[in-house]
Amino acid sequence: MDFTLSEEQTMIAEAFRGQLTRDVTLDVIRTQAALGQAGKSPTDQGLWQQLTEMGLPGLLIDDTYGGAGLGMLEAVVVGQELGRAAAPVPFAATCVMAPLAITASAEVEQHKTWLTQIAAGEMRVGVALGADMLQVDSGRISGHARFVFDAGGATHFLLETGGVFYLVEAHASGVYLTLERPFDPLQSLGHLALDTVPATPLSGVSVDRVTEAGRIALAAQTIGACEFLLDASVEYAADRVQFGRPIGSFQAIKHMCAEMAAQLYPAISLVWYAGYVFDKDAARSPLNSLLAKALADEAGRFISRTAIEVHGGMGYTDLQGLHYWYKRAAFNRNLLGNPEELRQDIAAMQGI
Amino acid sequence: MRWQKLLVEHGYACRTVPAEYGGFGAEEDILKTAIISEEFFAADLPQGLNSQGISMLVPTILEHGTEAQKSAWIEKTILGEVFWCQGYSEPDAGSDLTSLKTAAVEDGDDFVINGQKIWTSSAHIAQMMFCLVRTEADAPRHAGISYMIFPVDLPGIEIRPLQTMTGHPSFNEVFLTDVRVPKTALVGDRGQGWVVANSTLKHERGMLGAAHGLAWRLSRLRDLIARQKAAGSLAMPIEVLRDRYAGLQARVEGLRLHEMRLVSMAAENQPAGTGALVCKLLGCELNHQLDILAMDLRGPESAAYNPDAELASDEIWHQLSMYDLGLIIGGGTAQIQKNIIAKRGLGMPREARRN
């Protein structure tokens, strides 16, 4: 196989990068972050509209339903660009996990309407896995679900409990959503309370596959954030002068940047490969998605704190804004398993 | 040696060396080379000799040598008939290699060499040395260096093995006193030795360095763990050890895929950039980390040491850990690798230079 990106994948990445560079300025980020911090949806509607036209929510959706019919590696490449831009839009749940789960379920009529609406950017789905405080009784769901991804602005929720996924409408009566104050103010996490809400079960959806996909999507955003942070550090180190010379001429700064590069490159290759394996070699995907997220999260932690250090006091400010990328890496790290948990799973999966 | 001959004849080793010098004469095709080495690894077959002569001297002579040097040395070297050592480092010139002082002074048709080399791996078992000497005493640092090749049994050469931490004398001090070599010993032009040597160092730090050694260590580790589990030993249930294992596996897998990506990029003539420069740093460090994890897994068994352990034995990890520590230093230390990544890869500003 070819371990570089294809021409098409490179074009997709460049198209998203171009759009995001234009639209996601630091001012936009600050405005949306203020909403997120206030417990509102941080999604920039205009941007969401633009990205929908470029095919973001329909990336993984079949073209008969208006999607692009692409694979997980393409989703990774796009996720990487969203991470690089610290884009205030939903991704892991709405654009990756929900489309995959709905595509995998057997009810074809439901597919049509839901997938078409997702691809059109009209239906936005928050997702919670392992929601074990829910009970389902004669088609109605009650209880609580915490850490619902992409909950802000969601029109529907996809909730997994006891190995079965249920879809509920966000505006049905009996649905009470509170948005948590997320560490990454540009993403959203919800706390749902449900009181006998009509729920449609999706049959034949593998929780493991949806989890793998979610991990890969989070890891893709993290490595994108890392790329941005390394570039920003190298650039800043060339400009900032202390002791009469650019700080990038000091070896301590050089070594920090070299170490960032050394952690970044393997993480990128491993996340790309996890995306590829997810579609092409499902048997190896469980292990590869764990390895990829574990490595990306560690790179994310190291690179995000080191980049801030390279920038000195400026790195600590909202003026420079590096903390948005730092927070994205930290937010992703503890969702769907942090590296410590994932590594235990990696060992156990191999009988170690 | 016969295996090596078979490999060379069939193009499985040294495949791009031209046929007139005893090679297979294949076009440069990094993908094919990578596939061959992958298959040999998968089949657990030795992929021929690997020595400083084959990996460094041969490509250098091919690039810079005279016709006479090519026909004299290449075939014998790739067949394993002649063994080389690398005489670069000196007591006062390690990382700062261009400060080397060993002098070669012109005298008729010869040069007369005086000085000292150190850390010269395998000099005690080699027949030939490729060596950096200073031919222009007054030229600036880089410009005064020449690259020479000569036998190590010439009059005036004294080789003293150095005891190393492994207990094996793997490297040497080499004293050169009025050593007379003909001018034909020069590879490339006089004063161009730094350029010539850099093409060798480039080969030494070449890509695809790490993946197989790392995969081999990982599979040995897995095997060790499986046997320990079968024997009911306590080491692996300790979560921290499992964590270390899985963390290293992720890093090894990341580096493996990164190297594959570099191969794909080279096959498509894309510049490798910073990505190619991180491999030596990561590969050496990960090897060492795997070695010491294996030692830790063996618990008190690792307090015992067998300096003559066989490669296949569980007692080998002490030696591997020391050997790999040597590789973190040799061929450019980890810190020097980081300097290179930052300067050549990321294009960061130069340090303040002494005058």
Ligand SMILES: Cc1cc2nc3c(=O)[nH]c(=O)nc-3n(C[C@H](O)[C@H](O)[C@H](O)COP(=O)(O)OP(=O)(O)OC[C@H]3O[C@@H](n4cnc5c(N)ncnc54)[C@H](O)[C@@H]3O)c2cc1C
């Ligand atoms: C096992 C082994 C085999 C070897 N085989 C050979 C061989 O066959 N032929 C040969 O010629 N040489 C050989 N060497 C020598 C090797 O190339 C040198 O040891 C190496 O380049 C470092 O030089 P040094 O030992 O003088 O250490 P020094 O250069 O003195 O370095 C000591 C410490 O200072 C750091 N340092 C030095 N300069 C800088 C800088 N600019 N920035 C940051 N840190 C710096 C180094 O990273 C290191 O940590 C071998 C070495 C080993 C360990």
